Every structure is written in structure tokens, then in C-alpha cells.
Amino acid sequence: MSERKKVYQLVLMEIQRLIKEDGYVPGDKLPSERQLSIQFDAARSSVREALRAIELLGIIETRQGEGTFLRNYQTYHAVEVLASFVLQDSRTKNELQEAQKVLEQHVLSEESIPDHTLKQLEALVDDLSLTKEEKHHYFFSGLFEANGNQLLFKMWRLMQDFQANMELKVSPDYYEDIIEKYKKPQE
Structure with a gap:
């Protein structure tokens, strides 16, 4: 479990680096899970888990049959999720x-x-x-x-x-x- 968590965290960092270094802007399509899995040398399940976490924060959106796209990030997406846990x-x-x-x-x-x-x-x-x-x-x-x-x-x-x-x-x-x-x- 901890090894999987480490891979998941590494994939998150790699996706962040990829977005920054390749100059992705809101609306751009990200590589597929399969491509990211090969590029990062990680299991597709780890890539999928990282993408779900990023989507939950409102940074990307997945469109059925089209792929994963970078969104125009607004802090309130992340805050809505975090506030329900942090401000209890x-x-x-x-x-x-x-x-x-x-x-x-x-x-x-x-x-x-x-x-x-x-x-x-x-x-x-x-x-x-x-x-x-x-x-x-x-x-x-x-x-x-x-x-x-x-x-x-x-x-x-x-x-x-x-x-x-x-x-x-x-x-x-x-x-x-x-x-x-x-x-x-x-x-």
C-alpha cells in the first residue's frame, strides 16, 4: 500500500511537471492514461488514481470518449472539497x-x-x-x-x-x- 501511494504521489508530481514544462493551458488535452503510464513508467491504476485526485480538485476534467483536458483552475474547487474536512x-x-x-x-x-x-x-x-x-x-x-x-x-x-x-x-x-x-x- 505505501509503495502504491509513493507511485501515486510521484505520478502527481510528474503530471504537474508535464503541465508546466510543456506549457499546457486551459482547454488543452492531456495525454491518455496509457501514454502517461508509459511516459512515467507507472501502472495505469496509479496514473488513474492521480488523475482522479487532480480532477477532484478541479484542475482537469475528463470528457467521456474525448479525453482529459486542463481546466481554468479556480481555488474554490479545491476549497469546497477541503473545507468540508478541515473546518469541522x-x-x-x-x-x-x-x-x-x-x-x-x-x-x-x-x-x-x-x-x-x-x-x-x-x-x-x-x-x-x-x-x-x-x-x-x-x-x-x-x-x-x-x-x-x-x-x-x-x-x-x-x-x-x-x-x-x-x-x-x-x-x-x-x-x-x-x-x-x-x-x-x-x-
Whole structure:
């Protein structure tokens, strides 16, 4: 069993390498199970198991009679699957919220933001068509984009995706207070 698991993991890494090195883009057809089995010198069952795992995460799709194709990957596919396992206890949920707040505090530690970002944030605060969750997402997305640290932004977005079904707890004046913080240095 452990040997099979090792082969399965190696096949996953090889498929990832193949997609990257051969420049596959969403919509491209991947080699067949048989071709991958020969190319990676692995049993077809190991290749099939690796492909199923990747499909479950939403990275590829199998079309009956046509083959396996690379999808336009969105994090929410993986998050939907993982969240049902990861977020089962309240401690984990609380830790996730705490980690997200740490990232938000980091981006809020910036001394200033560009004027166009400030105007976008002000418009978001005034947009009554947005839910609390949408407003929070777009507001902090703007701040993270202005910050420029793509890794932190991706980590924050992943945490946001995990928390999609959790209640957002922020005061009504939360966003206005942040905007005022950034306006003061300019005045």
C-alpha cells in the first residue's frame, strides 16, 4: 500500500511537471492514461488514481470518449472539497479567522495607498448592493493589490474562500475608519 501511494504521489508530481514544462493551458488535452503510464513508467491504476485526485480538485476534467483536458483552475474547487474536512471543529475555524486577521493587519500597516485605490475603497463602502462578505472581499482585495505582495494576497484569498460559509463579524464603521486612516496623511 505505501509503495502504491509513493507511485501515486510521484505520478502527481510528474503530471504537474508535464503541465508546466510543456506549457499546457486551459482547454488543452492531456495525454491518455496509457501514454502517461508509459511516459512515467507507472501502472495505469496509479496514473488513474492521480488523475482522479487532480480532477477532484478541479484542475482537469475528463470528457467521456474525448479525453482529459486542463481546466481554468479556480481555488474554490479545491476549497469546497477541503473545507468540508478541515473546518469541522470550532477551534480550526477560530484559528483560520485569526490567521486571516493577521494578514489583514499586515496590509493595514501600510503607511499610505495610491489615491485611485482610496477612491475605489470609498466607492465600495458606499455600494449598498454588496453583501457584507462581498464588501469585505473587494475592500481587502484592493488593499492587497495596492500592497503588491502577491503571495500574501493569494494566502488571504484562500482563507477567504475557506470562510465563505462563515459569518463575517465587523463593526458598521470598520471600513470608514480604515479609509480615514489613509486620508489623514494626505490632509
